[in-house]
Amino acid sequence: MAGAHYPSIETLEKMATAMNFELKDFFDFDNRPSVEELRNQVIRAAQEANYELLAKMVGALLEPASPRQTH
Numbered sequence: 001m002a003g004a005h006y007p008s009i010e011t012l013e014k015m016a017t018a019m020n021f022e023l024k025d026f027f028d029f030d031n032r033p034s035v036e037e038l039r040n041q042v043i044r045a046a047q048e049a050n051y052e053l054l055a056k057m058v059g060a061l062l063e064p065a066s067p068r069q070t071h
Helices: 009-018 035-048 050-063
Strands: none
Touching: 035 050
8 A cells, every 4th residue: 555654666756856866775775883883882892801802802903904894
């Protein structure tokens, strides 16, 4: 039952055209955590880590990233 609670595809197409972007942009979600969220996760993990884990974390953070990991 299109239109009762959600816009129809036709309505979304009209909206996308009016806003000058593609229909797929309505559905393109970036679910990656923010840089701030990632930093907070690292800090929380470091605060709870024992010496061995903390040393591994520091080593992983300081080793050069491989070419495919860089953005």
